[in-house]
Amino acid sequence: MLASFDVSGVRRTLSGALVLLAVASCSKTPVSPPSDTTKPAATAKRATPDGTAPVQAQARPAFLDLPERAVPGRVFIVAIDGANWEVFDPVMRAGLMPNLARLIQSGSRTTLESMDPTASAIVWTTIATGKKPKQHGVHGFVAQTDDGRTVPVSSTIRRVQALWNIAGEAGVSVGFLSWWVTWPAEPVRGFLCSDYTWPLRKDKDGFATGSVSRLDIPDRTYPPQLMQELDRFIKTEERLVPGELAALGLDALPRIEDYAVRDILLKDISVGNMAAYLLDKHKPSLAAVYFDGFDAYCHIFWPQYAAYLKARETDGAGGVARLPAQVQALGRVMDAHLTRVDLYLGGIMKQAAANDVVLVLSDHGYGDNPGLQPIQRTYKDWIQPPHWHTKRGILVAAGGPIRKGSEGVVASVLDVTPTVLALLGLPVGRDMDGKVLTDLLTPEFLNAHPVQTVETHDLKPRVARPAESAYDAGMKERLKALGYIEDEPGD
């Protein structure tokens, strides 16, 4: 099967790939608004149903005017969807992720345990809140509106404070880029580039299928006017100029009918360049940038890339040379993509001073079917892919108070937020499901900054209901016209 890989093979599995990317949408629905309708600042701005101007419901949030709080060190998070040691170790051995290798040498590494289901929308929200879905309220890639329609998940269904809220309201400046479930962008102390900053095209199941030419939705960034400033960084297939494909190493990617396979890499390039620009310009105390290309490619090219990695590990260049030409080409594209992500990591490492911390982490791993139960994708159909997310993600921590050479620290996706708060000298919520990874920290740091706790960071109720815009309905029609989705009964 591997040997006979060709583009038509990819096309045959296309519907499979689309399904795989969709992962789970849980049948649980977001809660109805709490009876106390005091609107927290974070949800003051909602997209109007017709997708026009946002509603300015509240005055300027007070935390924006607090003096900047001094932190023990800045924290940089580089988030790589699907990253796993089974791939990243051989890629580092081949010398293709030199910055990550250097970071590990100066700090510690471990496996970051994921949770079930390993659906990115859920897990990245868990990572940013320290809470399980039961608390944070994001249960899948879609949410239901009050009248029972299904729309892609949005930041407004999150029931609890995320890192960007907690840190900002304590006077710590933040900068988040492309994190899952961040549209509409909430007011933050600093900047927030939502998951729709790059002009993401999503289908009705809430997963990405490429880019759109014009994305007319409000609140793609906070502050809103930042969107204009960032437009020059946005690369999409449509915006490519002649020769650029080859220069980016993209010309070897096979065309896949109806699937914007180049956009996957172009999105990461756009996000990486935006991050470099914004982090340098604003220097937030807590910065996070999310890359999803690796996971997206694994969903499509896993069998080929697994074969390529295995051939290189066992027989070196000679082993690779014996693979079919297209498998070699795809392997090089995957390698090049990881090297590019590593380059952006290197840029961020350069911005980190001696007392700052850099974290590299993933929501889950990827590999041959680890025997997980098939995940309920919609309310009616099930999938059982031959390769899938694993529960083993990665965590690398280095710099500042991070101990050197710790391996095997038991760490969960739930522990990221408590640990980041501790690194920033901020209290951890006792209602969080995770813990501070004290085994990663030096005794000196823990003595100087003992872990502090508060009962909760969620004293103010958040109004939890999906935000939607004309975009969703319009997109559904366009996807139908393109044959991506079929008419549903009662649709």
Ligand SMILES: [Zn+2]
């Ligand atoms: Zn995935």
